[in-house]
Amino acid sequence: MDSADQHPHDHDHLDGNALAGALEQFMVDLTSARCTCAHCGSSSALGAALLYTHAPGMVLRCPTCTSVLLCLSDQEGRQVLTVDGIRQFAVTSR
Amino acid sequence: MAAPTRGFTGRPRNPDANLPPGQYATDGFPVLSAGPTPHVPLPDWTFEIDTGSATHQWTWEQLQALPQENITADIHCVTRWSKLGTAWRGVSLDTLFEEVESEAEYAMVHSYGDYTTNLPLEDLLDGKAWLVHEFEGEALPSAHGGPVRLLVPHLYFWKSAKWVSGIRMMDQDLPGFWEVNGYHIYGDPWREERYS
Numbered sequence: 001m002d003s004a005d006q007h008p009h010d011h012d013h014l015d016g017n018a019l020a021g022a023l024e025q026f027m028v029d030l031t032s033a034r035c036t037c038a039h040c041g042s043s044s045a046l047g048a049a050l051l052y053t054h055a056p057g058m059v060l061r062c063p064t065c066t067s068v069l070l071c072l073s074d075q076e077g078r079q080v081l082t083v084d085g086i087r088q089f090a091v092t093s094r
Numbered sequence: 095m096a097a098p099t100r101g102f103t104g105r106p107r108n109p110d111a112n113l114p115p116g117q118y119a120t121d122g123f124p125v126l127s128a129g130p131t132p133h134v135p136l137p138d139w140t141f142e143i144d145t146g147s148a149t150h151q152w153t154w155e156q157l158q159a160l161p162q163e164n165i166t167a168d169i170h171c172v173t174r175w176s177k178l179g180t181a182w183r184g185v186s187l188d189t190l191f192e193e194v195e196s197e198a199e200y201a202m203v204h205s206y207g208d209y210t211t212n213l214p215l216e217d218l219l220d221g222k223a224w225l226v227h228e229f230e231g232e233a234l235p236s237a238h239g240g241p242v243r244l245l246v247p248h249l250y251f252w253k254s255a256k257w258v259s260g261i262r263m264m265d266q267d268l269p270g271f272w273e274v275n276g277y278h279i280y281g282d283p284w285r286e287e288r289y290s
Contacts, residue, residue, distance in 0.1 A: 052128055056172050056252060057275055059128040066130060068208065071275045075289045080276035 028091055036088040039067035043088075112168055114283035117176040124175060125237045128271065132206040132236075132257050139241055141225065142260040145196040152190070154241070157225065160185045165224055167247035169254070170283040172272075182245055184226030187218045198263035202270060203244055206257040211270035212279070213246065213253055215263070222248055225258060250281040250288070 026033075031047035042064035049069055050061040057073030062085070069085040113119060142151040152160075165182045201218060203211050217223065223246045227234050234240035239256025246253045252272050273279050278287040 050130075054124075055126050055128040056272055056277060057128075061129060068129070071128075073276050075276055078276070078289070082275050 025093060026089070026091060030089070030091070032091070034090045035069060035086045036090075037062040037065060037067060037069060038085050038087040040065035041087070043090075046089075112178055113176055114170055115286050116288075117170055117174055117283065119178055120175045121177075122175075123177060123238065124171070124173075126171065126173065127237075127256070128209060129207050134206050134241060134257065136241060140260075141190075141242065141258065143190065143194050144260060144262045145194060145198065146263060148195075150190075150194055157185060157227070157242070160189050163224065165226065165245065165247075167245070169247050169251050172250040172252055172277065172281070172283075172288050176283075181230050182224065182226040183228035183231075184224040184242070184245065186221065187223040187225065188221065190225070191219060196263045198265050200264040200267045202262045202264055202268065203253075203255045203258060204260045204262065205255045206259045209255055209257070209271050211253050211255050212264075212267055212273055213249070214267065214280075217246060217249065218261075222246065248282070250278075250283050252277065253281055 031045070033046050034043050035046050035049070036043045040062060042062065044063055046060070046069075049063050050066065052059040052061065057071050057080070059071050060069045061067060062069055067085055070081065070083045072082075073080045110119060136154045139154045140151050141157065142149050162183055163186055165184065167180055167182070168176060168178045169180055170176045196215075199215055201213050201215050203213065223244065225242050226245045227240065227242045229235070229238060234243060236257075239254075239258070242258055244253075244255045244258045267279060269279060273290070276290055278290055281287050
């Protein structure tokens with residue numbers, strides 16, 4: 001089975017480009033966003049989390065359990081963001 | 095007649111033959127850390143190798159009772175500093191693996207805290223890796239990974255896990271902490287394998 005066969009042949013979905021408008025709500029200073037830790041479930045402003053910068057990338061940790069929330073690395077022209085430690089981002093609608 | 099060209103000569107050679115490409119030498123010893131420094135009392139410290147079917151564990155006292163080696167090595171950080179001629183003391187991984195039987199070809203190194211890094215098992219054997227507990231004749235400071243860190247000087251220094259707590263053998267080369275975050279799965283400084 002090739003990937004085309006796995007693609008759902010329904011009319012219930014759009015392609016991801018249709019998210020562009022809705023995602024504009026996140027074009028804000030995200031340090032004010034509340035984020036929920038995927039490890040312990042606690043919620044806090046991203047700006048209140050613990051940032052470690054003396055490393056190959058910047059590592060943000062949960063202020064409650066110190067698990068990694070996100071990692072942002074500047075790899076010589078490539079910005080790599082890993083956010084699998086965040087279960088949810090929440091920003092207030094503008 | 096056109097002047098002869100020098101032709102392709104490859105990457106410019108570093109003026110210091112001991113420095114891999116893109117590195118500079120420093121006399122300092124920068125402290126890099128992706129999280130809080132764990133403080134493990136020596137009576138509580140253990141190191142274990144988990145093969146999946148058996149677990150081998152050493153206490154601090156048992157580690158000290160094993161044959162100790164003095165190692166002098168150049169170390170190379172992916173953030174581009176290198177420190178030449180560093181002196182360490184510790185136990186060869188060959189000594190620890192003498193009593194370990196496993197068919198697995200890869201290792202995930204775990205640290206106190208949540209750090210991990212992956213290596214092929216062959217890069218931990220044959221005199222290429224140690225558990226070190228002294229630096230320049232002194233007990234290894236916690237800021238540099240004490241009481242015990244891994245030393246694998248032929249790879250970028252993120253592979254030399256600080257505060258090491260154990261090794262889990264793996265059948266596949268799964269990525270560790272920095273490897274998940276875009277850094278190279280192997281990390282040979284002489285091939286400048288910085289990023290994936």
